[in-house]
Amino acid sequence: xxxxxxxxxxxFDVQSVRKKFPALHQKVNGHPLVYFDNAATSQKPKEVIDxxxxxxxxxxxxxHRGIHTLAERATAEFEETRKAVQSFIHAPxxxxxxxxxxxxxxxxxxxxxxxxxxxxxxxxxxLSAMEHHSNIVPWQMICEEKGAKLKxxxxxxxxxxxxxxxxxxxxxxxxxxxxxxxxxxxxxxxxVKDIIKLAHEAGAKVLIDAAQAIIHIPINVKELDCxxxxxxxxxxxxxxxxxxxxGKRELLEAMPxxxxxxxxxxxxxxxxxxxNELPYKFEAGTPNIADVVAMKNAIDFVNSLDRxxxxxxxxxxxxxxxxxxxxxxxxxxxGTAKHKTGVVSFVSxxxxxxxxxxxxxxxxxxxxxxxxxxxxxxxxxxxxxxxRASFAVYNTEEEVDYFIETVKGIIQKRKK
Amino acid sequence: xxxxxxxxxxxxxxxxxxxxxxxxxxxFYIMELGxxxxxxxxxYKIPENLVKGCQSKVWLTTSFxxxxxxxxxxxNTEVTKGLISMLIRIWNGRTPKEILNSDLxxxxxxxxxxxxxxxxxxxxxxxxxxxxLYALGYQQKEKV
Ligand SMILES: Cc1ncc(COP(=O)(O)O)c(C=O)c1O
Numbered sequence: 001x002x003x004x005x006x007x008x009x010x011x012f013d014v015q016s017v018r019k020k021f022p023a024l025h026q027k028v029n030g031h032p033l034v035y036f037d038n039a040a041t042s043q044k045p046k047e048v049i050d051x052x053x054x055x056x057x058x059x060x061x062x063x064h065r066g067i068h069t070l071a072e073r074a075t076a077e078f079e080e081t082r083k084a085v086q087s088f089i090h091a092p093x094x095x096x097x098x099x100x101x102x103x104x105x106x107x108x109x110x111x112x113x114x115x116x117x118x119x120x121x122x123x124x125x126x127l128s129a130m131e132h133h134s135n136i137v138p139w140q141m142i143c144e145e146k147g148a149k150l151k152x153x154x155x156x157x158x159x160x161x162x163x164x165x166x167x168x169x170x171x172x173x174x175x176x177x178x179x180x181x182x183x184x185x186x187x188x189x190x191x192v193k194d195i196i197k198l199a200h201e202a203g204a205k206v207l208i209d210a211a212q213a214i215i216h217i218p219i220n221v222k223e224l225d226c227x228x229x230x231x232x233x234x235x236x237x238x239x240x241x242x243x244x245x246x247g248k249r250e251l252l253e254a255m256p257x258x259x260x261x262x263x264x265x266x267x268x269x270x271x272x273x274x275x276n277e278l279p280y281k282f283e284a285g286t287p288n289i290a291d292v293v294a295m296k297n298a299i300d301f302v303n304s305l306d307r308x309x310x311x312x313x314x315x316x317x318x319x320x321x322x323x324x325x326x327x328x329x330x331x332x333x334x335g336t337a338k339h340k341t342g343v344v345s346f347v348s349x350x351x352x353x354x355x356x357x358x359x360x361x362x363x364x365x366x367x368x369x370x371x372x373x374x375x376x377x378x379x380x381x382x383x384x385x386x387x388r389a390s391f392a393v394y395n396t397e398e399e400v401d402y403f404i405e406t407v408k409g410i411i412q413k414r415k416k
Numbered sequence: 417x418x419x420x421x422x423x424x425x426x427x428x429x430x431x432x433x434x435x436x437x438x439x440x441x442x443x444f445y446i447m448e449l450g451x452x453x454x455x456x457x458x459x460y461k462i463p464e465n466l467v468k469g470c471q472s473k474v475w476l477t478t479s480f481x482x483x484x485x486x487x488x489x490x491x492n493t494e495v496t497k498g499l500i501s502m503l504i505r506i507w508n509g510r511t512p513k514e515i516l517n518s519d520l521x522x523x524x525x526x527x528x529x530x531x532x533x534x535x536x537x538x539x540x541x542x543x544x545x546x547x548x549l550y551a552l553g554y555q556q557k558e559k560v
Binding site: 384413414 | 438495
């Protein structure tokens, strides 16, 4: 047993990772903060925070078309991040990386451009029962406009997609399949590679919502062969307000622009405007320059980790939490898929999640409570919401122990 | 009913100050308050009785006897139930005029927003509004 722990420490030095995150080192309501709300947003390492202030202190200028030194520097740094993202997700070309405001921004972009151009009356868009509202509503909007239909892949009790049913839904009418790589409520890792292959055989294009996957799972868009992928910087140790949409070049070329404005044009007359090349065609207006620049530091941080060891570490936190909670009378786990990231949803038979969240906060523990923007999933499961603990690399087994003990204590106290 | 509205508010302020700002004791104290509410019959737990603007479900119903309003309430969360129980403790058995003219200064004194957070604070404001609307309704009915 001791050798195992020793091995683990050699494998992954969580304490030195924690040191990089200033926000983790504080007390909340008199207790050391336990931050278990990473699926909502992760904390940021010092180098990301420093990069933001460095940019504003030294390099701040609007990008592109500038001939002065600061504009050159800002542009170079902005484009550096594009290259860093490209290699981080193994995209064939840097022009296939579009900067957006986040996952939501990316999905809306695809729905409003690719969807608007290629969806026709009677066509179908396939989603799954565990999607985030951000991967439902944009499709509902465009489907309604075009007279297309949404189809939903059902899930098992454990929270896994039923692939047999997915195959039945696929047909010549299917134009788009848009699926979360990882469920933000259940933690389920979906078999996206198979999903993509099957969709392609049916002639459909696939968007992968990687909002929850990007922080945990090494991603290779070429190998996955997805047509689009969207994710947010803030969910992978990066800044808020920036996100990435990856798209295959031929699709991005075929899509009409999304928003009109500066940067996305080649030539404007009042008679006609010609649009800029990729990726600028989809980046109208002054983008979120500082946050994009600082995103490179978040990628560098993730690349500096031994990703395999980090995955094992997070998996250990997951296992420990699941078995700890399962051992508490009156607690039910929601989402028990075989392949999961560090997301644990649970409900108590006597304590409402809002009360639980508040009692945990009083003990310094931050979790998320409610429907997690997956109301259709909640309806399907017949629950109003869950308590959700979600992990990042900097969480520790000691934090999990404290969390389990605290939940136990709360339940005992409310029993009497 | 022998205590005035302000006497009860002072009492609540005292109780909170005894908790010394400890978050855990405060949360448990609020939930404990809810336990003292008389149970609300299931037949009142209907959508029409839900207080709008609360994230939790809060059912509120009233009766009017001899010029005084009596409130009954319940919630699906214990903290929220505790919150509305404070309002009922202050306002139960008062005339519409007393309710409409009262200044609930205890909310600011105990630092409600800090204690329960902004979302629940907004929900709390919705409960107050709903109770005052009832008072206004009864007041107008009395006038006719
Ligand atoms: C699976 C999933 N998709 C989309 C989103 C939306 O991300 P954002 O709010 O950063 O656009 C989230 C955020 O919680 C998510 O978990």
